[in-house]
Amino acid sequence: MERSWGLPSGPMSLTNADAAHTPEPLDPGAVLRRRFAAAVRAAFPEANLPEPSVTIAQNAKFGDYQCSNAMAYAKALGTGLNPRQVAQAIVERLDLGDLAEPVTAANIAGPGFINVTIRPAALGAKVDAMDVPSLGIEVDADAPVTVVDLCGVNLAKQMHIGHLRSTVIGDTLARVLERTLGAAKVKRQNHVGDWGLPIAMVTAKLMSLEKAGKIDLGAITLDDLDRVYKQAKAECEADVDGLAFALAWGMGPKVEAELEAFNAEPLERSAEARRTLVALQNGDGDVRRVWKRLYDVTMSACLQTCARLNANITEAHSAGESSYEERLAPLVAKLKASGVAVVDDGALVVRLEDAGIAEPCIVQKRDGGFLYATTDLAAISHRVSALGASRIIYCVDARQSLHFRQVFAAARKAGLVPASAVLEHAAFGTILGEDNRPFKSRSGESVRLGDVIDEAVEAARGQLAARSRDLPEAELETIARGVALAAIRYTDLSSERTKDYVFSLQRMVAFEGDTGPYLLYALARVNSILRNAAEQRLASAPTCTIEHAAEKSLALALLRYPACVQDVARTLEPHRLCAYLYELAVAFGGFFEACPVLRAETAERRASRLRLCTMTKRVLTDGLGLLGIPAIERM
């Protein structure tokens, strides 16, 4: 699989004493992993055992963390030691310092699980250490430049529901990578479908409409263009297959004549579109002017929709297929000259059998035209050479999986990318309607993204109005937009990326349970405490002291944040961050109920809890930010 940017878990190096010199991680799990690794090395210095894994205990009665490797080690060692004896040997050499309660034979359970309970005192210090600008998320200074291909709008079309996932998932992955690789290392690329016959077809139609005085290009909207596109497409549709069939099977002059008459108009339109395409490619001034207007109107509207989704996608991130147009012929010539591409049935293809792909990648049609794949190859080349990319992540529908396998393999075969470059398709599933077919409106048209956002805002406004007390109208509107945005993005991000899901506005804008609004609500409740504390001039403590079980759960949840973000960066799976933030919000919910802050029993306890609240606010705000969900003060 391509998706394996992270460190592979190989055998431990016996000489590597890294643990002693690098700073101790905030994440207790990571610290434990190091300590366990050291203990394993000490216990079995001769054996080349895999790294131990220390995971969060599934059941609180076993403690906070557990190591389950003793069973596997016993087998790998082959020394006749049973798993409990192996666990015993590890435990005897385990030094957990003051992080956890001492681990003894009593902590070895079942076949050989080693259970660890974190000390509350150590947790407080860890949370304190997390109170730095990075929140403990380390930036990989050696990271390669990474391109995230996202959004992918097309000229003369409103953004529709099919663009939601590419935009939201792509934007989120970019945000996470910006955090873990450094903002300068991440380059977003909106691959705009602004070229080819369909675009020429609209352009031709626009020109004729303008000539007839039926439209004013200066005042035209994307909705107008959308209509013109559909009209032009319908006018160009010809029963070409039917005619070919009739000719091939000699169905007689009458049938042929009928079909030709039926096809005359569409054929003329298609010819016109092809002429327009040639004129466009040759830089014809008037065609170019109309095309540019088409481009500007579309992009202006689409980028506005992106902004409504809080996706950081601008004109600067957008590269039209047109920008690669002049590179296509040289590229294909090079592929042909080097023998990478060969002629097959009149078309030029790159054979990929040696890469395990039966279907070849077609780079030039029999009629000399270039294809989707050709443009993608040119884009890869550009991204590597001009943008300096060593890694390109394509946030595109899973149905294009074969296409990308072909393009990636062809790019490697042609040497367009260094062998070390990583090309990965961060595929996502389709948004389906209630009928389990790709989501369409009742009339069979694609559902406009702008409409979905409008409906979500309206639903959120209704819910807020029904529940909220005394919010001024203006603030209610702002909050409704924020809640709707949280609902939309969280819904799209919270299930596994590669899976399809059935669209349901009602479920999307639900306020209860595992939803975006619930996370905002948790934040609103923290903010409420902090606001009241500020009004009463109550200060938080410089360090927090963990005493109550709910405080401990909250602290443990907070400390998992940096590892979670790194995990998302490694796997490119945003739903892990969603699940984490939900668990954090749940932990805060328990804390909120069980641990009064402003009315705490002592001033010290109150100050300490205020600090926990501050940290919860920081992590929630930061995590929501990575999901592209702006924080709100109240709701």
Added chain:
RNA sequence: GUCCCGGUAGCUCAGUUGGAUAGAGCAGCCGCCUUCUAAGCGGCAGGUCGUGCGUUCGAAUCGCACCCGGGACGCCA
């Protein structure tokens, strides 16, 4: 036909890469607001992890076969 996804509670989904009694949310039932936002919290109930073999101390997770659903497969993008 070949290849790629998926199948876990009534519904929508997780499951930390093979660990202990499979977890959440919604829907249902029972409790909790004179106390920091009840959009919440606590509890009950709900399961043949598609089916069958296999691998091993241990399988929702790995392998094989089959069933069901979706998708992609040469000159569209």
